[in-house]
Amino acid sequence: MKKYIYFLMIPFLLGSCTSDSEFLDREPTNILTQDQAFGSPDIVLSVLANLYNRYYDFGTVEDWSSLAQFNVAFWSEAGRYGYFQNGGYGYGDWGTWDYGYIREMNLFLERLELSEALDPSDKARFAAEGRFLRASYYFTLVKRMGGVPLILESETYDFSGDATYLQHPRETEAAIYDFILNEADAILADLPADVNTKSRASKGAVLAMKARAALYAGSIAKYGASTPQVSLPGGEVGIPTSKADAYYDIALTAAQAIINGDVGNYSLYEKKPDLSDNFASIFYDKSNNPEAIFVEDYKLQSGKVHSFTIANQPRFGAEEEEGGRINPALSLVQSFETLDGQYKAFETTTTSGDPVFYESPQDIFDGRDARLKGTVIVPGSSFKGRPVDIWAGVQLADGSIVSGDSRGQEKELPGSTGQVQVVGFDGPIDGLEFTAQTGFYIRKYQDPKAGSGQRGTQSDVWFIRYRYAEVLLNAAEAAFELDQPAVAAGYLNQVRSRAGIMTDLTATDITFDRIVHERFVEFAFEGLHFFDLKRWRIAHQVLDGTPMDASTITQNIGDATKRLTQPFGLWPYKYYNPGDPNDGDYLYKIVKPNRVTGADRFQFGNYYSEIGQDILNNNPLIVRNPNQ
Amino acid sequence: MKIRHYLYLSALALIFASCEIDNYDEPESFFTGRIVYNGEPIEVGAREVRFQLFQPGFGNLAPLDVHLDTDGSFSGRFFDGDYKLKFLNGQGPFKAYEVNEQQGDTIFISIRGNTEMDFEVLPYYMLNSSQFSASGSTITGSANYTQVITDADARTIEFARLYINDTQFVSNNGDYNLGFSDLEVNTGRVSGNTTLPDNYDKDYIFARIGVKIDGVEDLLFCPVQKLDL
Known part of the structure; x- marks a missing residue:
């Protein structure tokens, strides 16, 4: 009886196979076709979001060390001490060659062009954004590699066995910069002039990029003349000096368009009465921030968060037993001017060699550029309402020092009974990771919100790629190079008075060193310092491989080529001498963290990163970068 | 014998067997x-x-x-x-x-x-007859130089320095010197002295003169000399 079932099944089996010839021909449920993807603005935006997400930053809050390179800070993490123990950099460092990204941007633009379902104004905006991202990546390429092949359409291999038609030579460095500047002009009209569009391209972002690119090109043309060996005969590296003024002109015009409010009401962030708090807020205040122009944004509980605060918060009493990694170096900290605009080293000893005593640890840092305390957490200041505990030990009357090798260690001092604390809970303890081994922590980009230091929550502080202060300083530099020092002084003074500096600069004060200095302190830990060193061709002087010493570090502050091959520290000590008027006061010493043993040397071959041998093999038309 | 043991045995056999077959000889x-x-x-x-x-x-x-x-x-x-x-x-x-x-x-x-x-x-220049001497904490050195490339590609001397180190590796790289001083550059000859670092406790030192040629990154050196202190 049971077997009848088989007979019953036969017609079903036969029927199901033949009756529907398109049975297997189904729409995929997990892939969008090109028509679907480019059929609705929402989906195009998410394609574009992928491209935005792959934007290349040299420094980013997602990788704390990328913001603190080149000895502006010591890295208080045992696994990273090696960075301060070697003598220089590899030729291949900082290289990038992501033509896969370029291809996808080209494909995006080509497919977008074919789409007929989109509203023309949407379409124009999307295309402009795609071209903005493509120009941004070519800017990244030209900064790091020099001139590169300029590929503006997707290319396909025809499997003929001969790939030579896909091989393109490098363009000149100037040609890539010209491409970026021309793209900026071409897409400007299609983008919104909206101050509140910050994580997508806007008119402001395009002009800010244009100003920066033109400024970089101009300075390479001008200062490249001082290092003729950093150039190639074909112009793939190096820009003729004669082009400098034209580029500076473009930079100044583009920057002034933003400053004059042509593309939206951008201005310096000036919301808080305390100028240091105000400066720090630029980097975390995301509501109506008029200074940020183009940012990488993050959002809590969305998966797109970062752990910059976890990595760098003052470790003692933090929300997680972690932090303290970036320790700003003395060379940076002492570069912040006094409020009347003077360069001044910290007074640690009197002329006769005796220590200078300060009643509270913060006193030595008073009366300085407000950006100091907005950028750096100094001893005696606080983060998230909790004071940091940074002091290296106790100095006794005879000059000897009692200190500990664990955080907040207690010992008995001579002439006292019972144990007392002899070193801060935040260090500095030489060689102990996560303590403030230079005596400082970083403040910039740290998130003051509760939970930002917890691994389960993390931080959603944005990373600012272009901000108004940079536009001002770019304009100032271009104006200075174009022999308009009064204009330059005006822009510099805006930035400086926001930082509380009361003495204005006049036209005669504006020198190359001034421009270099202002960018050094304003943009510390923002990922711009490296390209400044490169384009002015001073990297091989600043990083010359010669060790530094405590006696010369305090000299020539504000000098553009001041040596910075090693990070130094400034350690506070408590003075213990009961009965002495200075008992309980603080004194300071300049120290070199003992994990710093190497002195960095930047070679001519480091100015432009090495092009990988695999790339050279695949394309014999590519010429190598100089001095490698 | 469990299966596991056979596995170990065969693994062992593979380890020994694999060495010979597929490798090149090392460069000789x-x-x-x-x-x-x-x-x-x-x-x-x-x-x-x-x-x-x-x-x-x-x-x-x-x-x-x-x-x-x-x-x-x-x-x-x-x-x-x-x-x-x-x-x-x-x-x-x-x-x-x-x-x-x-x-x-x-x-x-x-x-x-x-x-x-x-x-x-x-070479742009050649160094020869270098001489070094030590007295107290002062290291004195001199060398003669001759310019080899004298045509349109000729380059001037940017500086000459006397480097000292406690190993036989002595150069301008910060890892390879304990100290240095600029030397006087006269016609055909560089000379001068440098001092030992404070608290130097070894009874020997290595000295070497390096000449930086304008626009050339790598220095030209004279032979290293070991000096007894």
């Missing part, structure tokens, strides 16, 4: 020599200057970097075969000779067994 030929001018070696800093060897005929062409030792010598172990030797532009205080128009400065060499070869190059 030493390629040694010096970079010289008129037979005199050109002294450079440790691991500062390199040239590259290319071996065509095996698919992708990847350079084999060969670094010069401080005394201008080099040594490497290679497979027998034909190689192309290329000095890199901007590497070293010298220029490579052009072999001929078509070949440029690329040198064709063949390595068959241990090979020793010196390569003539054209």
Whole structure:
């Protein structure tokens, strides 16, 4: 009886196979076709979001060390001490060659062009954004590699066995910069002039990029003349000096368009009465921030968060037993001017060699550029309402020092009974990771919100790629190079008075060193310092491989080529001498963290990163970068 | 015997069996020599200057970097075969000779067994008759120099320095010196002195003079000399 079932099944089996010839021909449920993807603005935006997400930053809050390179800070993490123990950099460092990204941007633009379902104004905006991202990546390429092949359409291999038609030579460095500047002009009209569009391209972002690119090109043309060996005969590296003024002109015009409010009401962030708090807020205040122009944004509980605060918060009493990694170096900290605009080293000893005593640890840092305390957490200041505990030990009357090798260690001092604390809970303890081994922590980009230091929550502080202060300083530099020092002084003074500096600069004060200095302190830990060193061709002087010493570090502050091959520290000590008027006061010493043993040397071959041998093999038309 | 034991045994067998079959012999030929001018070696800093060897005929062409030792010598172990030797532009205080128009400065060499070869190059300057002496904590040094390239490519001396270190590696690289001083550059001669670092506790020191040629990154050195203190 049971077997009848088989007979019953036969017609079903036969029927199901033949009756529907398109049975297997189904729409995929997990892939969008090109028509679907480019059929609705929402989906195009998410394609574009992928491209935005792959934007290349040299420094980013997602990788704390990328913001603190080149000895502006010591890295208080045992696994990273090696960075301060070697003598220089590899030729291949900082290289990038992501033509896969370029291809996808080209494909995006080509497919977008074919789409007929989109509203023309949407379409124009999307295309402009795609071209903005493509120009941004070519800017990244030209900064790091020099001139590169300029590929503006997707290319396909025809499997003929001969790939030579896909091989393109490098363009000149100037040609890539010209491409970026021309793209900026071409897409400007299609983008919104909206101050509140910050994580997508806007008119402001395009002009800010244009100003920066033109400024970089101009300075390479001008200062490249001082290092003729950093150039190639074909112009793939190096820009003729004669082009400098034209580029500076473009930079100044583009920057002034933003400053004059042509593309939206951008201005310096000036919301808080305390100028240091105000400066720090630029980097975390995301509501109506008029200074940020183009940012990488993050959002809590969305998966797109970062752990910059976890990595760098003052470790003692933090929300997680972690932090303290970036320790700003003395060379940076002492570069912040006094409020009347003077360069001044910290007074640690009197002329006769005796220590200078300060009643509270913060006193030595008073009366300085407000950006100091907005950028750096100094001893005696606080983060998230909790004071940091940074002091290296106790100095006794005879000059000897009692200190500990664990955080907040207690010992008995001579002439006292019972144990007392002899070193801060935040260090500095030489060689102990996560303590403030230079005596400082970083403040910039740290998130003051509760939970930002917890691994389960993390931080959603944005990373600012272009901000108004940079536009001002770019304009100032271009104006200075174009022999308009009064204009330059005006822009510099805006930035400086926001930082509380009361003495204005006049036209005669504006020198190359001034421009270099202002960018050094304003943009510390923002990922711009490296390209400044490169384009002015001073990297091989600043990083010359010669060790530094405590006696010369305090000299020539504000000098553009001041040596910075090693990070130094400034350690506070408590003075213990009961009965002495200075008992309980603080004194300071300049120290070199003992994990710093190497002195960095930047070679001519480091100015432009090495092009990988695999790339050279695949394309014999590519010429190598100089001095490698 | 469980299955596991057979597994171990067969793994063991595989380990021993796999060695012989699929590996190349290791490179066996030493390629040694010096970079010289008129037979005199050109002294450079440790691991500062390199040239590259290319071996065509095996698919992708990847350079084999060969670094010069401080005394201008080099040594490497290679497979027998034909190689192309290329000095890199901007590497070293010298220029490579052009072999001929078509070949440029690329040198064709063949390595068959241990090979020793010196390569003539054209340095900007040469240093000779260097002299050092130590008295107390002062190290005095001098050397004579001659300008070799005097045509349109001639370059001036940017500075000359006396470097000291406690190992035989002495150069301008911060890892390879304990201190240095600028020397006086006179016609055909550099001279001057430097002082030992404070609390120097060894009874010897190595000294060396380096000359920086304008626009050339790698310094030209004189031979290292060990001084007893």
